[in-house]
Amino acid sequence: MEWIESLFTIHSAVQSIVVLSLIVSLGLALGKIHIRGISLGVAFVFFIGIVAGSLHLSASPEMLNFAETLGLSLFVYALGLHVGPNFIGMMRHDGVSLNAWSMALIALGTVMALSLCLVLPVSVPDMVGILCGATTNTPALGAAQQALSNAHLSSSGAALGCAVTYPLGVVGVIFAMILLRKFFVTPDDLQPHNANDEDQTFVGQFVVVNPAIAGKTLAKVSQMTHNHFIVSRIWRGDDVIVPNASTIIQSGDNVLVVTRRDEVSAMEVLFGKRVEKNWNRDHIDWNAIDSSVESRVVVMTRTKLNGKPLGSLHMRQIYGVNISRVMRGDIKLLATDSLHLQYGDRVTVVGTPDNINHAASFLGNAIQDLNEPNLSAIFFGLLLGLAVGMIPFSIPGMSTPVKLGIAGGPIIMGIIIGALGSRAHFISYTTRSASLMLRKFGLSLYLACLGLAAGKDFFATIIRPEGLLWVGVGFLLTVLPLIIIGVIALKTKKFDFGTICGLLCGAMANPMALSYANETIKGDRASVAYTSVYPLGMFVRVIIAQVIIMFLV
Numbered sequence: 001m002e003w004i005e006s007l008f009t010i011h012s013a014v015q016s017i018v019v020l021s022l023i024v025s026l027g028l029a030l031g032k033i034h035i036r037g038i039s040l041g042v043a044f045v046f047f048i049g050i051v052a053g054s055l056h057l058s059a060s061p062e063m064l065n066f067a068e069t070l071g072l073s074l075f076v077y078a079l080g081l082h083v084g085p086n087f088i089g090m091m092r093h094d095g096v097s098l099n100a101w102s103m104a105l106i107a108l109g110t111v112m113a114l115s116l117c118l119v120l121p122v123s124v125p126d127m128v129g130i131l132c133g134a135t136t137n138t139p140a141l142g143a144a145q146q147a148l149s150n151a152h153l154s155s156s157g158a159a160l161g162c163a164v165t166y167p168l169g170v171v172g173v174i175f176a177m178i179l180l181r182k183f184f185v186t187p188d189d190l191q192p193h194n195a196n197d198e199d200q201t202f203v204g205q206f207v208v209v210n211p212a213i214a215g216k217t218l219a220k221v222s223q224m225t226h227n228h229f230i231v232s233r234i235w236r237g238d239d240v241i242v243p244n245a246s247t248i249i250q251s252g253d254n255v256l257v258v259t260r261r262d263e264v265s266a267m268e269v270l271f272g273k274r275v276e277k278n279w280n281r282d283h284i285d286w287n288a289i290d291s292s293v294e295s296r297v298v299v300m301t302r303t304k305l306n307g308k309p310l311g312s313l314h315m316r317q318i319y320g321v322n323i324s325r326v327m328r329g330d331i332k333l334l335a336t337d338s339l340h341l342q343y344g345d346r347v348t349v350v351g352t353p354d355n356i357n358h359a360a361s362f363l364g365n366a367i368q369d370l371n372e373p374n375l376s377a378i379f380f381g382l383l384l385g386l387a388v389g390m391i392p393f394s395i396p397g398m399s400t401p402v403k404l405g406i407a408g409g410p411i412i413m414g415i416i417i418g419a420l421g422s423r424a425h426f427i428s429y430t431t432r433s434a435s436l437m438l439r440k441f442g443l444s445l446y447l448a449c450l451g452l453a454a455g456k457d458f459f460a461t462i463i464r465p466e467g468l469l470w471v472g473v474g475f476l477l478t479v480l481p482l483i484i485i486g487v488i489a490l491k492t493k494k495f496d497f498g499t500i501c502g503l504l505c506g507a508m509a510n511p512m513a514l515s516y517a518n519e520t521i522k523g524d525r526a527s528v529a530y531t532s533v534y535p536l537g538m539f540v541r542v543i544i545a546q547v548i549i550m551f552l553v
Helices: 002-009 013-030 041-054 061-119 124-134 138-150 156-183 218-223 261-271 315-319 353-363 367-371 375-389 405-424 432-462 467-492 497-507 511-520 525-552
Strands: 201-208 229-236 239-241 254-260 272-275 294-299 322-328 331-334 346-351
Touching: 002 013, 013 041, 013 061, 013 432, 041 156, 041 432, 041 511, 061 124, 061 375, 061 405, 061 432, 061 467, 061 497, 061 511, 061 525, 124 138, 124 156, 124 467, 124 525, 138 156, 138 405, 138 525, 156 432, 156 467, 156 497, 156 511, 201 261, 201 322, 201 331, 229 261, 229 322, 254 261, 254 331, 261 272, 294 353, 315 322, 315 353, 346 353, 375 405, 405 525, 432 511, 467 497, 497 511, 497 525, 511 525
Parallel strands: none
Antiparallel strands: 201 254, 201 272, 229 239, 229 254, 294 346, 322 331, 322 346
16 A cells, blocks of 8 residues: 555645645635534635645655645736725725725734834844734735845744744634624624625616706717716607617606616706606616516626727717626626726626627627636736736835735735726736635645644644743734724714724734625625725735844844
8 A cells, every 4th residue: 555655745746736726626626614603615725735844744845835826816806806896986985095094904903013022032133023924915925024134133933933823823813803703793884884885886866857858869968967977768658769879858858767876866956856766776677677678787798898988989979778786796887988998798788689689799708618618817917926926126215125025915916906907908817716715725735835834833833931931922912903093983873894804904914704704795895895905914924023123122
C-alpha cells in the first residue's frame, strides 16, 4: 500500500492536490452540520486545515503558495465582478458612511492595541504582529517587518505574534457576528432597510388632468421636466396605444408610467391624478391586461450592442416598441436613453407581438448563449487585477511602497469591470452558477492552504510562556472592537444587519466571515458593503502598521 502513503507524504503536484482536496471535502461536509441552529459552512475548511497541519500533513511550499494565491485572487475577483453592477449605487448613497464606520473600527482596534502595551508585558513590535493576526491582515505584517528591518530590529516576534493570533482572528469575526445577532439584533434589523435598492423603478398609472401638457407630444412633455420617465402604454377610451415621441397627450388619457421611485411625486405634478392601483406587486400578468399589446422580457445577447446607450438604438422609431425596464442581475433599472446596455441584460419590451418579435431578433434573445460562462472575461480581468495589485504606491514618510496585493487589486478590478466594463465594450457577463462556483472554489482553496500552513506550528507556539497571553490579546482585539462598533451602528438604525456584517468583514479583511454572513443572511447587502470598505480598510491598515513602527519603536 505504498502508493496510498505516497499520495499523502511525498511532496509533488499530485500530493498537494490530494491533501487540499481532502481538507476541502471534509471541511465542506462538516460545515453543513448545525449545532443549535449555527453552522460554519465553508469556514470549517479552515479548521480542518489546522487539524491536518497539526497532524504533520503537509504539501509542497511552492504548490501551497500557488494554490493560496490562486484561491484568494479568484474569490475576490469573482466577488467584485458579482457586486459590480450594484456597487456604484451603493457608494453613491452609503459609501462615505460605510467607510467612516470602517475607519472608526480600525482606529478603535489600533488604540486598544497600543493601550494594552502599557499594561501588559508585550512590546510594541510584538503587539503590531498580534494586531496584524487579529485583523487577518498579512500585507500589514509584511509592511511592519520591512519597517523593523529598516530600523535594524528583529521582526521574529511580530511574525510569531501574527501566526499565533491569525486562526482565532479568522473565526473571531464570525463569533462577534453570532453574539451581535443573538443579543442585539431585532427582527427589523434583519430586513433590508433599503429594500428598494435592487428595484430602482416604480410603475404607476396616472390620469392626465394637467392642462399644461394636454395637446403636446410626448417628446415636448419630456422636455418640460428634468425627471426621467417612460410612458409604456396609453389607454384612451377603448383604445390601447403604444406611444412614441410624436404621440400627442390628451386630457383624460390613462398613462402607465415607469419612473424612479424618488420621482413618483414629480409624476403626479406633471400628469395629474394618480390611480390607486398597485402595479409593482410580483407576478402581474401584463399580457392579460390588453389583448393587442404584449409585454415581454428579451435578453440582450447581441455582442455588438454591448455598451451602447439605449437611446442610440431608436427602438421606438424603428420597431414601434417601448423599453420600460432593464433587469441587470437582481437590479431593476429605468430604461433611460443614457443607460448603457450590457450583455445579458433582460429588457422589458412593450408593443404588438409582431413588433416585439422584430425587436427581439435585433437584441439577440439567444438565451442558450448565456448558459456558458465567459471564461475569457474571468482570466483577463484576473490578469489586470493582479497587475494592479503589484503596482507600488510611494507615500511620503513611508519607508517602503504600499501595494494593493493579490486581494486588493483583483477585487477593485472586478468591481470596475462589473460596473463599467460595458462602457469599454468588454463582455463581463457570466452565469450565476459559474460566479458562485468560482467564489466558493477560490475561498475553499484559500482557507485550506491557510489552515494547513497555520496548523503546522500553531499548537507548539501557544504552549510557549507568552503564547496563551498573545492568543487572548489577539482574540480580544478581534472581537471587542467589532461588538462595540457593531452595536453602535445597529443603534443608529441606518443600516440593516446584513450591511453591518459586510462592513465588519470588510474592515477586518476577512473573506471567510463574509462567506458565513452570506450563508446566514439573505441578499447581497453583505457582499456589497464588504467590497465598499475592503480596499480602503486594507490600505489604511498597511500604513498604520508602518507608522506605529516608525514613531513608537
